Amino acid sequence: MDNFIVSARKYRPIKFEDVVGQDQVAITLRNALKNNHLAQSFLFCGPRGVGKTTCARILAKAINCISPSADMEPCNTCESCTSFNHNASFNIFELDAASNNSVEDIRILIDQVRFAPQSGKYKVYIIDEVHMLSSNAFNAFLKTLEEPPSYAIFILATTEKHKIIPTILSRCQIFDFKRISIADIVFQMEKIAKEESINADKSALHIIAQKADGGMRDALSLFDKMVSFSGKDIKYDQVIENLNILDYDYYFKVTDALLVEDSSSTLLIYNEISEKGFDGEIFMLGLSEHFRNLLVCKDSKTIKLLEIGNELKDRYLSQSGKTTDAFLLNALNLANQCDVGYKMSKNKRLQVELSLLKMCFLNSQISATFGGVDAKK
Numbered sequence: 123m124d125n126f127i128v129s130a131r132k133y134r135p136i137k138f139e140d141v142v143g144q145d146q147v148a149i150t151l152r153n154a155l156k157n158n159h160l161a162q163s164f165l166f167c168g169p170r171g172v173g174k175t176t177c178a179r180i181l182a183k184a185i186n187c188i189s190p191s192a193d194m195e196p197c198n199t200c201e202s203c204t205s206f207n208h209n210a211s212f213n214i215f216e217l218d219a220a221s222n223n224s225v226e227d228i229r230i231l232i233d234q235v236r237f238a239p240q241s242g243k244y245k246v247y248i249i250d251e252v253h254m255l256s257s258n259a260f261n262a263f264l265k266t267l268e269e270p271p272s273y274a275i276f277i278l279a280t281t282e283k284h285k286i287i288p289t290i291l292s293r294c295q296i297f298d299f300k301r302i303s304i305a306d307i308v309f310q311m312e313k314i315a316k317e318e319s320i321n322a323d324k325s326a327l328h329i330i331a332q333k334a335d336g337g338m339r340d341a342l343s344l345f346d347k348m349v350s351f352s353g354k355d356i357k358y359d360q361v362i363e364n365l366n367i368l369d370y371d372y373y374f375k376v377t378d379a380l381l382v383e384d385s386s387s388t389l390l391i392y393n394e395i396s397e398k399g400f401d402g403e404i405f406m407l408g409l410s411e412h413f414r415n416l417l418v419c420k421d422s423k424t425i426k427l428l429e430i431g432n433e434l435k436d437r438y439l440s441q442s443g444k445t446t447d448a449f450l451l452n453a454l455n456l457a458n459q460c461d462v463g464y465k466m467s468k469n470k471r472l473q474v475e476l477s478l479l480k481m482c483f484l485n486s487q488i489s490a491t492f493g494g495v496d497a498k499k
Contacts, residue, residue: 129342130171133314136207137195138180141173142310142338143302150297151181155194160185161295163267163276165252167283168299171339174279175250177299181277182206182214182246202242213242220251228259232266235274245274252278253285260287267293301336304328304429310338311345315356320349322356328431329361368400370434373412374441376478380453381444385482389475402474403464410457416442417450448488453481 135141138148147166154160164181166174183196183203190196196203205211217231231247239245255263267276267290278294280286308327315322330348334341344365352360362369372395379387395405418424419442428435460477467473 129314129346130339133310133317133342135173135176135180136198138177138184139193139195141177141180143306144173144177144299147173147177147297147299151177151184152194155181155184155190160275162270162274163294164278165283165286165291165294165296166277166279166299167296168281169301169336170281171334171337171341172299172302173338174281174299175248177297178248178250178277178279179206179214182248182275185244185246185275186213186242213239213244214246214248216248216250218250220254223255223259225256225258225262228255228262232262235266235271238271238273243273246277247274248277248279250279251281252290253280253282257287260290264289264293302338303336304331307331307334307336307338307341311341314342314345318349320354320356323358325358325431325433326356326361328434329358329365329367332429333365333367366399368395368398368405368408370412370437372405373409374437376409377412377416377441377445380478380481381449381485383482383485385479388478388482392475392478396471402470403461406457406460406464406474406477410454410461413450413454413457416445417447417454420447420450446485446488449484452484452488456480456484 138152141148164178166178168174180196183198183206184190184194186202186206187196188200188202198204198207202211202213206214215231215234217227235245235247270276276294278290283291283296308324308331311322311327311330312324314320315327326348327345330344331341333344348356348361348364351364361367372391376388376391379385379391392405396402415428415430415438418427419438425435425439428438430438456477460473464470464473
């Protein structure tokens with residue numbers, strides 16, 4: 123049996139143009155290479171799985187590439203690039219600070235920096251999870267980071283920028299990596315699905331992208347999991363079942379029941395959700411997100427904030443037309459109060475049911491308060 127390679131590794135970008143959702147970083151680094159304005163040390167920071175280490179490796183290759191493209195992309199065919207791709211480079215070094223975080227580890231690195239490269243222009247040091255270095259290790263590293271030899275370049279990566287001491291930050295050119303948008307994650311998964319001859323519903327990929335919370339690596343891990351579960355045909359129903367996600371239908375049903383003040387149906391729908399094993403807090407958070415989506419549908423300028431598939435967007439637009447701003451804002455407030463008090467409540471089910479019952483009669487209360495005046499105004 124052939125060794126399986128996870129999608130996050132198999133489709134890891136090897137050029138700046140392949141990096142998803144970090145255009146501002148890629149453009150800046152390519153321009154720095156093109157204009158020969160490379161800093162002596164870089165700090166890549168941001169959430170997990172958004173391309174920090176990937177960009178560090180691409181930059182390290184581009185710095186020593188013998189025949190880069192006009193856009194300063196590494197060629198991936200020269201001796202320097204191929205040796206790195208096969209983990210045999212003598213000029214590019216990777217250090218995991220999570221397991222090499224002592225003063226002694228940094229001293230060993232400093233001793234290596236003293237020797238000029240035997241081939242190529244630069245020695246590049248990639249230090250991942252740099253925030254894991256001890257205080258003494260940071261202090262031992264300061265002088266070398268501030269005044270490295272002309273042939274040494276440091277690329278630091280971290281998910282926790284706030285843990286890095288200011289004296290290190292002041293010596294680095296800092297790049298902030300952002301969370302990847304749902305649209306970009308879905309687009310990348312569609313490309314991979316096509317490459318692997320997998321038929322995947324767009325709505326299913328949207329759910330995976332939302333669950334990944336802005337991380338491409340997390341999204342591809344979930345994608346691989348769904349391929350193992352579903353084979354070559356990934357459907358929406360299979361995704362919500364396998365990833366234990368509450369179906370959007372429940373939120374639409376609950377909202378419809380709330381709008382007509384049908385308290386019995388509201389409680390029965392919540393009971394069905396509870397019997398499926400979903401925690402009340404998860405349901406209430408999802409309902410809050412649902413109300414928020416309905417609210418942004420109210421204005422054509424804010425519809426772009428709705429990161430969902432087109433089919434689902436039509437349903438939101440339709441239901442949004444049945445609601446008032448006053449209802450949604452008051453319902454969001456009640457959902458937020460429920461979320462705040464949920465963990466402290468001894469009767470958690472009652473906490474959720476009480477909030478739902480209050481929402482049920484919001485329209486009547488709004489009508490009585492405004493005395494027939496349009497609540498949208």
